[in-house]
Structure formats: structure tokens, C-alpha cells
Amino acid sequence: DPAAAEGGTMEAPTIICVLGGPADAEGRPKAHLALRLDTALAEAAKLEATGAAHRFLLTGGAVKSYGSAGVVTEASSMARYLTERGVPASARKPSCARSTMSACQRARMKAIRVCV
Numbered sequence: 001d002p003a004a005a006e007g008g009t010m011e012a013p014t015i016i017c018v019l020g021g022p023a024d025a026e027g028r029p030k031a032h033l034a035l036r037l038d039t040a041l042a043e044a045a046k047l048e049a050t051g052a053a054h055r056f057l058l059t060g061g062a063v064k065s066y067g068s069a070g071v072v073t074e075a076s077s078m079a080r081y082l083t084e085r086g087v088p089a090s091a092r093k094p095s096c097a098r099s100t101m102s103a104c105q106r107a108r109m110k111a112i113r114v115c116v
Contacts (some may be wrong), residue, residue, distance in 0.1 A: 013053035016055070018056060018058050019036070022074070023077040027070070030079050037082065037086065055093060056092040058072070058079055058092060058093070061075065
């Protein structure tokens with residue numbers, strides 16, 4: 001990175017935590033989870049407009065079988081949703097936290113600034 005090479009300081013990326021939720025019969029996020037993901041995308045757009053770096057932390061380790069979609073976790077379902085909307089894999093990190101409590105603990109450890 002040029003800033004780091006010149007002795008500048010790099011600000012840590014803003015972490016946007018998206019709590020998991022159920023998927024439909026095809027392994028896609030249900031409406032309320034899709035709305036949460038769309039809110040996260042809107043927050044990311046605001047950050048991009050200011051030049052701030054960001055990453056998505058996707059939670060939800062519940063494993064379910066969805067017919068043609070196979071076996072997916074909540075986090076992998078959300079990752080696919082974001083990928084379909086142009087978010088590169090490098091900008092997201094599925095955490096597969098098994099509960100809201102573990103997701104919140106992980107959020108504190110990673111200094112998450114936005115949680116939806």
C-alpha cells in the first residue's frame with residue numbers, strides 16, 4: 001500500500017456485521033434478512049462515497065438442507081446474496097457465529113462499527 005510504504009498510517013476498515021437469519025426453500029435469504037443485507041449494502045455505499053474502506057462480517061452458522069441448493073449456512077446464503085450484487089469475496093468474511101451472543105462477542109473483538 002502506498003500510504004504504508006511512505007510511513008503513513010492506514011485506518012482499519014469499518015466492519016459491517018450482518019446477523020444471520022433463515023433462508024427460503026432455495027437457500028436464499030428470506031425477505032427480512034434480504035432487507036438487512038440491503039441495509040448493509042447501503043451503509044457500504046455511504047462509506048465508499050467517503051473513501052473509507054469496509055468489510056462485511058456475516059454471521060449465522062445454522063446448517064440446513066435446501067433441496068437443489070444443497071446444504072448451506074446462514075452466512076454462506078448471505079455471502080451468495082452479496083456476491084450476486086457485486087460484492088467481491090475479499091470484502092466479506094463469513095464468521096459462522098452460532099448465536100447472536102457469539103456474534104456480539106466477535107463484534108467487540110473486531111471493533112465493529114456498524115451492525116445490522
